[in-house]
Amino acid sequence: MAIVCHCSVVRERTIVKAIRRGAGTLEEVKAACGAGTSCGGCHDALCRLIDEHAGCASAVSVSGSFAAQ
Numbered sequence: 001m002a003i004v005c006h007c008s009v010v011r012e013r014t015i016v017k018a019i020r021r022g023a024g025t026l027e028e029v030k031a032a033c034g035a036g037t038s039c040g041g042c043h044d045a046l047c048r049l050i051d052e053h054a055g056c057a058s059a060v061s062v063s064g065s066f067a068a069q
């Protein structure tokens with residue numbers, strides 16, 4: 001699988017695993033696996049993955065909320 005976050009060298013598989021274990025916001029994904037913690041260039045890709053696998057309300061932490069699709 002592809003590397004999504006090149007700064008922290010985090011693969012898509014690792015990010016999806018974090019999302020499935022409960023990381024439902026960008027901030028939670030960052031805390032869970034380290035992706036997105038440097039330049040921020042992968043944030044759109046991270047939000048897309050959150051959207052696909054959990055629902056991404058916004059780029060800021062909104063714990064427990066789910067965006068309307």
Ligand code: FES
Binds near residue numbers: 043
């Ligand atoms: S590519 Fe993910 S923080 Fe830079």
